[in-house]
Amino acid sequence: MPDQSPPQQTGQSSGFSRRGFLKGAGISAVAAVVADKGLIAAPPPEPQTDPAALNTPISGNVTVTLDINGKPTPITVEPRTTLLSAIRDRLEPALTGPKLVCNAGTCGACTVIIDGKAAFGCSLLAIDVVGKKITTVEGIGSPDNLSPVQKAFVEKDGMMCGFCTDGFVTAITAFLAKNNNPTLEQIKEGIKGNFCRCGTYPHVFEATLAAARQMRGGA
Numbered sequence: 001m002p003d004q005s006p007p008q009q010t011g012q013s014s015g016f017s018r019r020g021f022l023k024g025a026g027i028s029a030v031a032a033v034v035a036d037k038g039l040i041a042a043p044p045p046e047p048q049t050d051p052a053a054l055n056t057p058i059s060g061n062v063t064v065t066l067d068i069n070g071k072p073t074p075i076t077v078e079p080r081t082t083l084l085s086a087i088r089d090r091l092e093p094a095l096t097g098p099k100l101v102c103n104a105g106t107c108g109a110c111t112v113i114i115d116g117k118a119a120f121g122c123s124l125l126a127i128d129v130v131g132k133k134i135t136t137v138e139g140i141g142s143p144d145n146l147s148p149v150q151k152a153f154v155e156k157d158g159m160m161c162g163f164c165t166d167g168f169v170t171a172i173t174a175f176l177a178k179n180n181n182p183t184l185e186q187i188k189e190g191i192k193g194n195f196c197r198c199g200t201y202p203h204v205f206e207a208t209l210a211a212a213r214q215m216r217g218g219a
Contacts, residue, residue, distance in 0.1 A: 064130050068095070069139030077126045084110045084121035087136065097137035097166040108194030111167040112136050118174040118193070137166040140173050148211040149173050158207035160198030168194050172208050180215045182208070 099109040105123035113135040141147035
């Protein structure tokens with residue numbers, strides 16, 4: 001009778017089988033389809049770990065045109081330059097009416113008018129006010145042609161050391177342009193962002209009321 005027992009394992013294998021062949025072919029086909037459809041994403045870029053590159057500051061100058069006191073004014077600044085620094089340090093001749101005091105937007109000495117609204121020059125970037133109308137105290141009046149607010153400050157002795165005066169004049173000018181018949185309480189509220197270290201507030205308030213009367217024609 002023929003021997004019907006299974007063949008003995010020899011310990012050697014070709015490594016090839018029908019199941020392995022089908023499995024490998026299937027994986028290859030799927031990979032080809034995915035690649036053809038663009039479904040295999042490119043590996044993400046490695047994160048930047050070079051300390052020198054991470055700590056390199058952004059630098060460089062840009063030239064912009066600012067509308068200052070009704071005049072288009074080209075000025076070259078760094079992107080981080082504040083409006084206050086631009087008009088005090090980058091213009092020729094410089095506009096020194098707005099003062100650098102707190103540099104934190106709390107004292108009002110740097111007040112300018114942007115599109116009719118009082119603003120702190122130390123808290124604005126020069127590049128952010130391109131296309132806006134900027135008015136400093138120099139654009140409000142001159143020694144030969146004082147504005148009502150400037151004239152009232154002289155008449156009512158609204159200045160002591162004078163360091164905060166330009167900011168007050170600018171803020172009050174913007175305030176009275178919107179309300180030329182204010183009460184004392186409205187004045188206090190309207191210019192509360194400006195501080196006077198000499199404490200000459202009563203004279204400042206009197207000057208504001210006097211300027212308002214003049215703007216109303218003396219009424």
